[in-house]
Amino acid sequence: MSAPRITVALDAVIVAVSDRTPRVLTVIDGDPPAIPSGPLDPAGDATLELALRRYVREQAGLEVGYVEQLYTFGDLRRGSAVAPAARAISVAYLALVEQAQPAPGAAWANWYDILPWEDHRSGRPSVIEDALVPRLRQWCEADDHLSGERTARVGLNFGLEKTPWDGIRVLERYELLYEAGIVAEAHIDGGGPDPAPVPGTTMAADHRRIVATALGRLRGKLTYRPVVFELLPGTFTLSRLQRTVEALAGVPLHTQNFRRLVERAGLVEGTGTQTSTGGRPAELFRFREDVQLERPRPGLGIPYR
Amino acid sequence: MSAPRITVALDAVIVAVSDRTPRVLTVIDGDPPAIPSGPLDPAGDATLELALRRYVREQAGLEVGYVEQLYTFGDLRRGSAVAPAARAISVAYLALVEQAQPAPGAAWANWYDILPWEDHRSGRPSVIEDALVPRLRQWCEADDHLSGERTARVGLNFGLEKTPWDGIRVLERYELLYEAGIVAEAHIDGGGPDPAPVPGTTMAADHRRIVATALGRLRGKLTYRPVVFELLPGTFTLSRLQRTVEALAGVPLHTQNFRRLVERAGLVEGTGTQTSTGGRPAELFRFREDVQLERPRPGLGIPYR
DNA sequence: TGTATAATGCTCAGTATGAGTAAAAGAGAG
DNA sequence: CTCTCTTTTACTCATACTGAGCATTATACA
Numbered sequence: 001m002s003a004p005r006i007t008v009a010l011d012a013v014i015v016a017v018s019d020r021t022p023r024v025l026t027v028i029d030g031d032p033p034a035i036p037s038g039p040l041d042p043a044g045d046a047t048l049e050l051a052l053r054r055y056v057r058e059q060a061g062l063e064v065g066y067v068e069q070l071y072t073f074g075d076l077r078r079g080s081a082v083a084p085a086a087r088a089i090s091v092a093y094l095a096l097v098e099q100a101q102p103a104p105g106a107a108w109a110n111w112y113d114i115l116p117w118e119d120h121r122s123g124r125p126s127v128i129e130d131a132l133v134p135r136l137r138q139w140c141e142a143d144d145h146l147s148g149e150r151t152a153r154v155g156l157n158f159g160l161e162k163t164p165w166d167g168i169r170v171l172e173r174y175e176l177l178y179e180a181g182i183v184a185e186a187h188i189d190g191g192g193p194d195p196a197p198v199p200g201t202t203m204a205a206d207h208r209r210i211v212a213t214a215l216g217r218l219r220g221k222l223t224y225r226p227v228v229f230e231l232l233p234g235t236f237t238l239s240r241l242q243r244t245v246e247a248l249a250g251v252p253l254h255t256q257n258f259r260r261l262v263e264r265a266g267l268v269e270g271t272g273t274q275t276s277t278g279g280r281p282a283e284l285f286r287f288r289e290d291v292q293l294e295r296p297r298p299g300l301g302i303p304y305r
Numbered sequence: 306m307s308a309p310r311i312t313v314a315l316d317a318v319i320v321a322v323s324d325r326t327p328r329v330l331t332v333i334d335g336d337p338p339a340i341p342s343g344p345l346d347p348a349g350d351a352t353l354e355l356a357l358r359r360y361v362r363e364q365a366g367l368e369v370g371y372v373e374q375l376y377t378f379g380d381l382r383r384g385s386a387v388a389p390a391a392r393a394i395s396v397a398y399l400a401l402v403e404q405a406q407p408a409p410g411a412a413w414a415n416w417y418d419i420l421p422w423e424d425h426r427s428g429r430p431s432v433i434e435d436a437l438v439p440r441l442r443q444w445c446e447a448d449d450h451l452s453g454e455r456t457a458r459v460g461l462n463f464g465l466e467k468t469p470w471d472g473i474r475v476l477e478r479y480e481l482l483y484e485a486g487i488v489a490e491a492h493i494d495g496g497g498p499d500p501a502p503v504p505g506t507t508m509a510a511d512h513r514r515i516v517a518t519a520l521g522r523l524r525g526k527l528t529y530r531p532v533v534f535e536l537l538p539g540t541f542t543l544s545r546l547q548r549t550v551e552a553l554a555g556v557p558l559h560t561q562n563f564r565r566l567v568e569r570a571g572l573v574e575g576t577g578t579q580t581s582t583g584g585r586p587a588e589l590f591r592f593r594e595d596v597q598l599e600r601p602r603p604g605l606g607i608p609y610r
Numbered sequence: 611t612g613t614a615t616a617a618t619g620c621t622c623a624g625t626a627t628g629a630g631t632a633a634a635a636g637a638g639a640g
Numbered sequence: 641c642t643c644t645c646t647t648t649t650a651c652t653c654a655t656a657c658t659g660a661g662c663a664t665t666a667t668a669c670a
Contacts, residue, residue, distance in 0.1 A: 042391075043392070075351065256661085301657095583636090583645095
């Protein structure tokens with residue numbers, strides 16, 4: 001018997017922020033929304049990143065700026081019981097854009113429709129206690145031997161008891177929900193029926209996991225690299241900057257302290273011009289490229305608690 | 306013409322620390338040392354990580370504990386002018402072990418023999434000013450148009466002028482040296498002659514780049530996850546912990562403050578027992594697993610300056 | 611002219627960090 | 641048995657950073 005072929009796919013989590021909402025680009029050809037994706041052309045694509053850019057251009061009509069490799073997924077899917085014709089490896093990327101009109105067939109999805117438990121800007125979302133925790137507890141108690149370990153993991157990742165909420169653990173939380181069978185795709189993959197629907201848009205294949213990976217990575221990166229600015233126009237008010245950061249981090253920030261942080265860190269510089277915003281007019285700022293030469297790790301020290 | 310096959314290889318950067326020296330496991334079948342690596346069996350290996358563990362067991366006789374995916378390399382090598390039979394993708398992993406005797410054919414290499422400019426424990430290593438900077442400057446001036454940008458990148462990454470040294474930028478530094486043609490493999494890949502040898506052990510294929518990726522990632526992770534303890538026995542003195550961290554971070558640390566940090570962060574707990582170390586006997590400590598439940602991101606806030 | 615709204619400025623206590631001095635507990639030399 | 645060397649451990653202190661709050665300014669609109 002000959003070894004099966006291997007196919008390599010590139011997946012792109014393309015992120016933009018508008019209206020205080022972080023968004024992910026989805027293509028809607030099939031039923032469950034999917035992120036732009038396509039096979040690597042082993043002969044034609046010189047680099048993985050170029051292949052990705054090509055796909056995004058073709059499928060979404062977007063030219064992306066900042067691109068970063070996220071993770072490579074290559075496990076045999078539990079669902080594929082029959083030996084597949086080819087082993088599928090997928091390399092996922094994170095891309096950031098200032099929001100633009102995508103091509104027909106592509107649309108911006110609200111990140112927090114996909115992962116509703118991640119938005120803590122107006123306090124801890126009720127979905128955690130209402131929908132998640134009861135089923136997680138059930139899962140913890142379902143196995144006598146693993147019960148303790150499971151309870152600890154749940155507590156740690158969902159900020160139960162004394163543990164503070166850690167915004168960065170997006171992927172760990174998703175994986176816990178998957179393991180516990182609480183997200184719909186766990187049952188699709190497992191082949192079994194879905195006992196009860198749970199909040200959050202299900203996506204094609206493992207795309208929701210990839211989106212979770214991306215959000216976690218982005219939240220982390222925010223604290224030590226000036227990546228937010230990739231999502232903003234050339235000039236912006238400090239409150240727009242703050243709203244963008246809050247949208248990604250999923251937590252509210254103290255306005256005055258945010259301002260202090262951002263100015264003292266030398267991340268931005270005023271342009272002198274002003275813009276009206278419904279209250280006192282705000283000064284327009286721009287990103288100071290030079291921070292990167294002055295500070296080793298310029299970012300926004302966000303308190304993820 | 307049919308599309309070429311794709312092969313997926315797993316590469317492992319296996320790290321241990323002993324004698325104040327961070328070490329990387331190398332296999333020495335060919336001439337330039339290589340890291341353990343082998344093709345994914347698309348039918349037999351259920352997950353990429355299991356495939357990796359299998360390889361490490363086979364090639365190095367080691368059972369690794371902590372494993373983390375690093376990066377996926379898939380660019381067409383410049384060197385391979387003739388179309389290869391298969392497109393090579395390689396997924397690199399970082400693994401941490403308490404040092405053990407590797408199988409014959411494998412050996413521990415000193416991390417700083419491979420990347421000599423990264424060790425700043427006894428101050429800025431002279432190799433930077435002696436061997437690197439002159440050639441980097443040459444490279445900056447070699448292109449009129451890119452000169453400014455290149456100078457800025459070099460200054461930023463090698464801590465020239467006012468920029469502080471940033472220990473984490475290991476990969477950026479390697480890539481700069483590669484681009485500038487200062488590391489030997491840049492010429493092997495390019496096919497041209499190597500004008501002048503430069504310090505640092507050359508490795509097979511792109512393995513030195515992978516090692517650089519691993520060091521950077523590990524240095525970063527140190528600050529927000531308790532990964533050091535994967536490299537240590539169950540109990541250890543605080544100074545051994547400090548030496549291990551210093552070995553990885555490549556910078557000296559203030560002993561008293563390190564102690565304060567580590568104790569106040571709740572990362573360790575005393576065991577009561579003592580051990581003699583040449584001076585006053587030291588208490589033995591163990592890692593406090595519970596930190597992970599108390600603090601969202603327990604790590605060692607290392608000043609990389 | 612007042613009121614709502616957002617932007618900006620400033621204070622203050624608590625905590626963390628960098629740097630240093632000093633004491634304690636052994637080993638080994640003489 | 642005492643002195644010295646080495647390492648571990650305990651404190652101190654000035655400075656920087658953080659979280660939280662109060663206060664003021666500049667506009668739009670009723």
